[in-house]
Amino acid sequence: MTEFSVSKQIHGVDITMSAGKLAQLADGAVVVTIGDTQVLTTATAKRTMRDGADFFPLTVDVEERMYAVGRIPGSFFRREGRATERATLTCRLLDRPLRPSFIDGFRNETHIVTTVMSADLENPYDVAALNAASAALTTSPIPFLGPIGGVRLALRDGEWSAFPTYNDLEESVFDLVVAGKRNASGDVDIAMVEAGATEHGYRHFKAGQVPSNEETITEGLEVAKKVIGELIDLQLELKAQMPATEEIEWPVFVEYSPEMFAKVEAAAKSKLEAMGVVADKHERQNQESAIRDEVFESLDLEEDEIREAKSAFSKVQKNVMRSRVVAEGIRMDGRGLTDVRKITVEVDVLKEAHGSALFTRGETQVLNATTLGMLKMEQMLDTIDPYETKRYMHHYNFPPFSTGETGFMRGPKRREIGHGALAEKALFPVIPDIEEFPYAYRLVSEVLMSNGSSSMASVCGSSLSLMDAGVPIHAPVAGVAMGLIEQDGEFVTLTDILGAEDHLGDMDFKVAGSEDMITALQLDTKIESLPSEVLARAMMQARDARLFILGEMAEVLPAPREELAENAPKIEAIQIPKDRIGEVIGPKGKNIRQLEEDTGATIEIEDDGTIRVGASSTASMQMAKERILAIGFPPEPELNKDYDGEVVNVTKFGAFVNIMPGRDGLLHISKMGGGRRIAQVEDVLAL
Structure with missing residues (x-):
């Protein structure tokens, strides 16, 4: 067994790639090490190709192993179960730049598996996995058009730094x-972007x-390109060491076939061009289906030619749409390149939800709900990340009826998890600090109609639902999806794309943010990569749209209630003082349970003496606070003053009496009889 290894220090960080020692029966296997x-x-x-494969069956899996951080899993069976949200998001992070980078027509089942073997809780593993996936494909016989390099940058004090640690990100x-x-x-060129403001970024x-x-982000892309070039060179250096x-x-x-395309184009192109602009999605699909049926009937196709003809017809559709956009600046629904679809906004649409909003943009409609809770409702995380809890949760639901289709509804799919995480990334930076607003949040986005950019509609609607609930967010946030048409070296950027423009175009670039800053970015490309200047122009075009959408939202709800x-x-x-925590809790939790029962409040206690009181009414809140403060800062009993007390415990030698909150005293048996001898305490006092 021969191990091949290359190392390089990039931006002050040592990166090692090795192959040849582990998993030798795989087509490619690479270990990437950053820190520990x-x-x-x-x-x-x-x-061999799977029969009837009309898509590329690429599967990406990420396996987080708890031994990587020296822990036994917390599940009942003490074994890793379904993929964590972080692992699912990393799968998508790898899939998105890799999928367009295989040769055209490659349809063989391909499986990429990342196993996290060691996690030092300082260096995130996702970027290491991205470079390892590219290196494994590059050093394999699989027809991959790489290598691809991936880097994480952090913006701190106006400077971009590469490969930041978790602690670095906290300050960025x-x-x-x-x-x-x-x-x-x-x-x-750029193949993928996944970015967002940090939790404390707005602060x-x-x-x-x-x-x-x-x-600033455009400058970051230029820094990233230099680092990516070094990572690509490192992968090629590893490949050069290894046998062919x-x-x-x-x-x-x-x-x-070229012949089939020529026949379909001759019969369909003029009809599709004559169809012109159709704003309604269903009407457009019906007209396109009618043209396709008419074309197929005129061609008198054999049974085994229909699949080929359908693919050719889709290509003609794509060409017609793209040519009209590039030549005339007119899109399939009649809008110009920078036009945003009609927006309607409603808030307070769900009477029992703490906050709600219905956001409709064209034929995309999302119902958003905000639920607030005590911090004990945070999500507990059993992962290999340093984070143990999550107080902001965003769940995105995409039922099949939202596109007029049928289907199975069996839990969230990767896409739904990814879109929820994107909306969470866009909004979390504007959530107030925990000291200012000590709540846990659950945001739910229900997609009711979808014709493009439902994730960005979720961002807009959820921002409104937070404000409707009275959450003092730092600033409203809106999002928009940008598209791209590349033809003969010319790039045309589209604002607020339709579902069909996403499908037929070359880019889906989602941009979300406030008036002052971008809070989330996500780029997917249908082509191998894009020049960074194209993305820079798209961000500026998206800013105009974002400000317009924020204006539409402000017409309905300009600020949090x-x-x-x-x-x-x-x-x-x-x-309260830390040494009084025990008095509030009481023996085996007796006092705190009694407090919650008497006041109807929920009480959370931190080790530093911070006590959070949650109540459904002001009266309940006030009663609980007064009782807790009386225990935490008890008044001093005065000598020779009479107090009414409650017997809280009886012993052979006396009784413990509570005379004020947090003040129990011993009344000895010798002091109970008024001069008479008492045989048993129970003869005089009882609980």
Whole structure:
């Protein structure tokens, strides 16, 4: 067994890639080490194409192992179960830049598996996994058009730093992950972006740090390109050390022959062009289906030619749409390149929810609800990250009826998890600090109609639902999805894309933020990569749309409501000396249970003496606070003053009597008889 290894210090961080020792039966297997974080990524492909495969069956899995952080899983069976949210999001992070980077027509089942073998709780493993996946494919015989490099950057004090630790991110404004590859001229183009403001990013901005605006992020992309170039070189250096891979003649799926395309184009192109602009999605689909049926009937196709003809017709559709956009600047629903669809907004649509909003943009409609709770309702995390809880949870539901289809509803799919995480990333930076507003949040976005950009509609609607609930967010947030058409080297950017424009275009670039800064970015490309200047222009175009949408939202609800929702729990924090915590809790929790029972409040106690009281009414809140403060800061009993007390415990030698909150005293048996001898305490006192 021969192990091959390369190492390089990039931006002050040592990165090692090795192969040849582990998982030798996989087509490719590479271990990437950053700090003490190690991931093994394997790539394997079947040698034969699956019958009837009209898509690329690529599967990406990420396996988080608890031994990586020296822990036994907390599940009942003490074994890792279904993928965590972090693992699912990392799967998507790898899939998005890799999928467009295989040769055209490759339809063999391909499986990429990342196993996190060591996690030092300092260096995130996702970027290591991205580079390991590319390196595993690059050193394999699989027809991969790489390598791809991936880097995380953090924006702090106006400077971009590469490969930040978790602690670095805490002090940063923005977290930017970029993947890219070299183009024919040797420059690095962008293949994927996943980015967002950090939890304290908005606070850092208000404290004077440089905001994550369009200009700053454009600078970050240029820094990322340089680092990506070094990571690509490192992968190529590893490949050069290794023996040549076996030569495999991979089967290539041919969607249609040139002859079939020519026939379909001749029969369909003029009809599709004559169809012109149709704003309604269903009407447009009906007209396109009618044209397709008419074309197929005129061509007198054999049974085995229909699949090929369908693919050719889709290509003609795509060409017609793209040509009209590039040549005339007119989109399939009649809008111009920068037009945003009609927006309608309603708030307070769900009477029992703490906050709610219905956001409709064209034929995309999302119902959003905000629920507030005590911090004990935080999500407990059993992961290999340093984070143990999560107080902001955003759940996105995409039922099949939202697109007029049928289907199974069996829990959230990867796409739903990803879209919920994107909305969470966009909104979490504007959530008030825990000291200011000590609540746990659950946001739910119900997609009721979808024709493009439902995740960004979720951001807009959820921002409104938070304000409707009375949450004092730092600023409203809106989002928009940008598209792209590339034709003959010319790039045309589209604002607020339809579902069909996403499908037929070259880019889905989601941009969310406030008036002052971008809080979330997500780029998916349908082509291998894009020049960074194209993304810079798209961000500026998205800013205009974002400000327009924020204006539409402000017409309905310009700021958070001054009062918290009537049915939301009222939570206040008080502080007592740490040495009085035991008195509040009482023996085996007796006192705190009695407090909650008497007042109807919920009480949470921190080790530093912070006590949070949650109650459904002001009276309940006030009663609980007074009782707790009386225990935490008890008045001193006065000598020779009479007090009424309650017997709380009886012993052979006397009784313990509570004379005021937090003040129990011993009344000895010798003091009970008024001069008479008492045989048993129970003869005089009882609980």
